[in-house]
Amino acid sequence: MSNPSILILPGDGIGPEVMSQVERIIEWFGDKRGLKFDVETDLVGGAAYDNHGTPLADETMARALEVDAVLLGAVGGPKYDDLDFSVKPERGLLRLRKEMDLFSNLRPAQCFDALADFSSLKKDVVAGLDIMIVRELTSGVYFGEPRGIHKEGNERVGINTQRYTESEIARVARSAFELARKRNNKVCSMEKANVMESGILWRDVVTEIHQAEYPDVELSHMYADNGAMQLVRAPKQFDVIVTDNLFGDVLSDCAAMLTGSLGMLPSASLGAPDANGRPKALYEPVHGSAPDITGQGKANPIACILSFAMALRYSFDQSDEATRLEKAVEKVLADGVRTADLMGPEGGSPVSTTEMGDVILEA
Ligand code: ATP
Ligand code: MG
Numbered sequence: 001m002s003n004p005s006i007l008i009l010p011g012d013g014i015g016p017e018v019m020s021q022v023e024r025i026i027e028w029f030g031d032k033r034g035l036k037f038d039v040e041t042d043l044v045g046g047a048a049y050d051n052h053g054t055p056l057a058d059e060t061m062a063r064a065l066e067v068d069a070v071l072l073g074a075v076g077g078p079k080y081d082d083l084d085f086s087v088k089p090e091r092g093l094l095r096l097r098k099e100m101d102l103f104s105n106l107r108p109a110q111c112f113d114a115l116a117d118f119s120s121l122k123k124d125v126v127a128g129l130d131i132m133i134v135r136e137l138t139s140g141v142y143f144g145e146p147r148g149i150h151k152e153g154n155e156r157v158g159i160n161t162q163r164y165t166e167s168e169i170a171r172v173a174r175s176a177f178e179l180a181r182k183r184n185n186k187v188c189s190m191e192k193a194n195v196m197e198s199g200i201l202w203r204d205v206v207t208e209i210h211q212a213e214y215p216d217v218e219l220s221h222m223y224a225d226n227g228a229m230q231l232v233r234a235p236k237q238f239d240v241i242v243t244d245n246l247f248g249d250v251l252s253d254c255a256a257m258l259t260g261s262l263g264m265l266p267s268a269s270l271g272a273p274d275a276n277g278r279p280k281a282l283y284e285p286v287h288g289s290a291p292d293i294t295g296q297g298k299a300n301p302i303a304c305i306l307s308f309a310m311a312l313r314y315s316f317d318q319s320d321e322a323t324r325l326e327k328a329v330e331k332v333l334a335d336g337v338r339t340a341d342l343m344g345p346e347g348g349s350p351v352s353t354t355e356m357g358d359v360i361l362e363a
Contacts, residue, residue: 004037004038004069005068006026006038006040006071006311007040007041007042007063007064007067007069007070007071008039008040008041008071009041009043009044009045009060009070009073010073011045011046011072011073011074011089011289012045012046012047012073012074012075012289013288013290013294014073014287014299014353015045015072015074015075017294017295017297017301018073018285018299018300018301018303018304018305019071019304020354021301021304021353022071022304023039024361025308025361026039028361033324040067042060042063043057044072044075044093045074045092045093046075046077046079048060048092049080049083049089049092054087054092055075055089055090055091055092055093055095056093056095061095061096061099064096064099065280068278068281068315068316069281069282069283069311069315070096070100070283071282071304071307072093074284074285075090075092075093075288075289076288078291096282097137097138097269098138100269100271100280101272101280102138102282103136103139103168103171103172104137104171104175104176104269104279105135105252105267106135106179106269106270106310107133107135107256108131108132108265108267108310109130109252109256109265110129110131111258111259111260112264112329112333112334113128114333114334115259117344118260118261118342118344119259120257120258121232125236126235129235129236129258130239131236131239131240132183132241133243133248133252134175134240134241134243134248135243135244135245135252136164136169136243136244137248138168138245140164140244141160141161141162143163144160145163146161147161162244163198164198164201164202169201169202169205169206173189173205173209173242174209175242175270175279176189177210177214177217179240180239181216182313182314182319185218185239186217186238187210187218187220187239187241187242188238188240188242189202189219189241189243190221190222190223190227190242190243190251191203191221191243191244192225192247193221198244202244203221206219224243224251228250228251228254231255235255235258256286262287262303263285263302263342264300264302264303265287265303266285266286266304266305266307266310267283267310268281268282268307268311269282269283269284279314283310283315285306287303293340297352297353297354298339298341298350298352298353299339300340300353300356301353301357302339302356305325305357306326308325309322309326309329310322327363329363332356332359332360335359337356337359339351339353339356
């Protein structure tokens, strides 16, 4: 059998800097754990535009659809600000998401004990926090028709339509239940069924899928406004949260700040599972290309490294190896190793991107 395949798209800015640490870790897994991957690297974003005049070449798109997982660094930067919208770096990423049909966006909010002081909340509220928000990514109010700004009489009216089909809800619900089975068997679904028709359908369909296919998973429902409150009040009551595109946008940013630095946050975007149950998948750090620190060796590679840990878990069925990697990150943080973004106001001596990679590999 051939090795599982990975397409690496480092992209722009700090993307290549943080991704080079992931490349070392992938090699380590091959050498030390016998876990070999077929890795290929290509261009995306501004880097692809510079070489091909397009932020994502057709051949790259085709490979992304073939491989088992795509790892992406970051796209964009001031150099490309004045480009025409159709060739902006971000369009490369949007094309990947659209053509891979990545409808399920996974954003973990995990608080390492060593960084609990970084949270905007009290330490005991967030220490040990480990939750996952599953956001529907390809439908809902961001895409529903009709939309637009119209004239009614002598005033303008802005219109968006929240629209969900049964199958769109069902597939993201399945994605959340599958995830729950790999974690702690617990899902909370959030909508506003008290005031929205799409919320009523959301709750019905999630309940039906649960009863028919995932009765072993514990399911609860919550109105999304209460969910926002509970996320800040007592986030550890949750494990997997599944919600629509708009609520997911807001709730996942809210959950992210429970944990502290942008340099720590990984993400995964999943599509439909293939015949072997393996979903199309793209893994990327939540942060952007960080032009202000590019080329200075300051970038924190942990968000990108933890994104690869998610790939191990969700694309390659290697939960134990994913945990091994996460534990290594946890250990170096507990040992006090910090990149600049993880330094408090009192300062200290930060390590570089490569040094952070070194100690994680050692751990
Ligand atoms: P985008 O539009 O691509 O999302 P952005 O401007 O919203 O980009 P980032 O590029 O993520 O945001 O940068 C926001 C801030 O966070 C910057 O000051 C950047 O230096 C910092 N930052 C982002 N990622 C990291 C990282 N991995 N390590 C250290 N600092 C980071
Ligand atoms: Mg941003």
